[in-house]
Amino acid sequence: AQKVTQAQTEISVVEKEDVTLDCVYETRDTTYYLFWYKQPPSGELVFLIRRNSFDEQNEISGRYSWNFQKSTSSFNFTITASQVVDSAVYFCALSLGGSEKLVFGKGTKLTVNP
Amino acid sequence: EAQVTQNPRYLITVTGKKLTVTCSQNMNHEYMSWYRQDPGLGLRQIYYSMNVEVTDKGDVPEGYKVSRKEKRNFPLILESPSPNQTSLYFCASSAGATYNEQFFGPGTRLTVL
Numbered sequence: 001a002q003k004v005t006q007a008q009t010e011i012s013v014v015e016k017e018d019v020t021l022d023c024v025y026e027t028r029d030t031t032y033y034l035f036w037y038k039q040p041p042s043g044e045l046v047f048l049i050r051r052n053s054f055d056e057q058n059e060i061s062g063r064y065s066w067n068f069q070k071s072t073s074s075f076n077f078t079i080t081a082s083q084v085v086d087s088a089v090y091f092c093a094l095s096l097g098g099s100e101k102l103v104f105g106k107g108t109k110l111t112v113n114p
Numbered sequence: 115e116a117q118v119t120q121n122p123r124y125l126i127t128v129t130g131k132k133l134t135v136t137c138s139q140n141m142n143h144e145y146m147s148w149y150r151q152d153p154g155l156g157l158r159q160i161y162y163s164m165n166v167e168v169t170d171k172g173d174v175p176e177g178y179k180v181s182r183k184e185k186r187n188f189p190l191i192l193e194s195p196s197p198n199q200t201s202l203y204f205c206a207s208s209a210g211a212t213y214n215e216q217f218f219g220p221g222t223r224l225t226v227l
Binding site: 006009035037043044045047050091093101102103104105106107 | 218
């Protein structure tokens with residue numbers, strides 16, 4: 001069975017600090033897809049990134065970066081120089097190749113204080 | 115504008131009174147899904163649909179029904195709501211769940227008294 005663990009329930013940082021959100025996944029499949037979604041206080045869910053199991057390249061998008069490591073089954077998300085607008089709940093999710101199911105982690109609530 | 119819409123956005127009802135939450139997307143997506151979000155539990159999939167007339171259970175389907183008669187619509191039906199179905203519900207669509215990101219509706223906050 002597939003599973004996603006986000007061990008950090010809540011994180012609080014001060015603006016401009018760097019912060020890493022952890023995501024550990026479990027699956028026996030060799031083909032799978034990992035996602036990060038953001039849920040700001042307004043409640044909507046916003047897609048951030050997708051990564052497939054065959055692409056271990058790290059990705060950077062502005063202040064956001066993602067570190068995918070199959071050896072440790074992790075797909076961690078780092079925000080550099082955090083800002084108050086980054087305050088949100090962040091979800092990591094996993095889907096398997098050939099399956100239409102998407103399994104979410106329980107989310108990490110990030111609070112960035114001014 | 116590409117979007118997923120849900121109605122109603124807020125609903126307070128009583129135990130046993132049948133209700134339907136509508137979901138519609140204008141992106142011609144084949145895949146649609148329903149999730150519920152509860153504190154400390156994240157999002158859990160209720161039902162999903164890979165295309166018209168094709169639906170399947172997610173992880174928490176008990177107490178819910180769905181139908182997919184048209185590609186754009188995927189209503190969630192609670193035949194006899196109970197207080198443990200009080201939750202925040204999200205509908206989502208994508209061109210295919212496996213590798214494409216899902217687009218989420220704004221959410222429906224349901225309270226069952």
